Amino acid sequence: MKIVMLGAPGAGKGTQAKKIAARYQIPHISTGDIFRANIKAGTELGKKAKEYMDQGLLVPDEVTIGMLMDRIAEPDCANGYILDGFPRTIPQAESLTAALSDKGTAIDYAINVDVPDENIIRRMGGRRACLNCGATYHVEYAAPKMKGICDKCGSELVLRDDDKPETVTKRLDVYHDQTKPLIDYYGKAGVLKEVDGTKDLEQVFADIVKILGE
Numbered sequence: 167m168k169i170v171m172l173g174a175p176g177a178g179k180g181t182q183a184k185k186i187a188a189r190y191q192i193p194h195i196s197t198g199d200i201f202r203a204n205i206k207a208g209t210e211l212g213k214k215a216k217e218y219m220d221q222g223l224l225v226p227d228e229v230t231i232g233m234l235m236d237r238i239a240e241p242d243c244a245n246g247y248i249l250d251g252f253p254r255t256i257p258q259a260e261s262l263t264a265a266l267s268d269k270g271t272a273i274d275y276a277i278n279v280d281v282p283d284e285n286i287i288r289r290m291g292g293r294r295a296c297l298n299c300g301a302t303y304h305v306e307y308a309a310p311k312m313k314g315i316c317d318k319c320g321s322e323l324v325l326r327d328d329d330k331p332e333t334v335t336k337r338l339d340v341y342h343d344q345t346k347p348l349i350d351y352y353g354k355a356g357v358l359k360e361v362d363g364t365k366d367l368e369q370v371f372a373d374i375v376k377i378l379g380e
């Protein structure tokens with residue numbers, strides 16, 4: 167099963183993608199997590215990506231597409247995967263479609279997690295991230311057991327630099343401009359599924375399971 171998660175930054179793609187990955191036993195691939203891991207490790211890719219990420223801009227397609235293609239060519243992706251944060255532009259989607267079609271396959275589901283902009287601003291301000299293991303929390307809606315500490319690995323939780331309000335507004339503009347057209351793209355491909363992302367996160371997951379099957 168090959169799944170793409172669509173939705174604005176902060177819509178809950180990552181939260182749901184992790185639950186889907188666990189339930190259906192497929193790898194969760196987040197381009198944002200891959201970039202952050204590279205930044206942490208101080209690689210050239212990380213340095214390049216950070217320049218864009220800090221400004222709320224997309225990392226250029228030349229960098230992002232190759233990185234994602236390498237990742238989905240790894241053996242653990244043979245039975246499918248869930249992509250979280252890719253594609254984010256029409257050229258990224260076209261490259262993915264072309265690469266899959268060369269192998270006689272295609273994306274099975276594009277799940278759009280729909281959340282209005284007003285809710286997004288609130289969610290991003292409360293998001294706390296573990297930069298060590300990639301876990302995500304919310305101060306109100308998905309609080310860790312101990313304030314400021316990751317449940318999974320015990321590291322300190324942070325407000326990501328790009329989750330500060332100035333940058334969130336920029337990221338939403340970028341979303342509307344470059345990423346939202348993908349809803350139409352996957353609609354035309356006949357694989358688009360919509361879920362109401364304003365519901366409680368367990369309810370959103372239940373709605374997704376209804377789409378994907380038990």
Ligand code: ADP
Nearest residue numbers: 175176197198218219223224225230251252254
């Ligand atoms: P969020 O989960 O809030 O949507 P991500 O972790 O997916 O954020 O992405 C963080 C940042 O990483 C983006 O704002 C962008 O700069 C960069 N990024 C992630 N995925 C992509 C992509 N597919 N194309 C270009 N830039 C990306």
Ligand code: ADP
Nearest residue numbers: 176177178179180181293303304307308366367
């Ligand atoms: P994305 O990957 O789309 O950027 P995340 O999954 O990181 O979004 O979610 C953004 C923030 O909102 C996180 O702090 C997360 O804990 C919280 N969140 C996710 N889903 C919901 C939900 N259904 N209701 C309330 N808060 C949510």
Ligand code: ZN
Nearest residue numbers: 296299316319
């Ligand atoms: Zn952690």
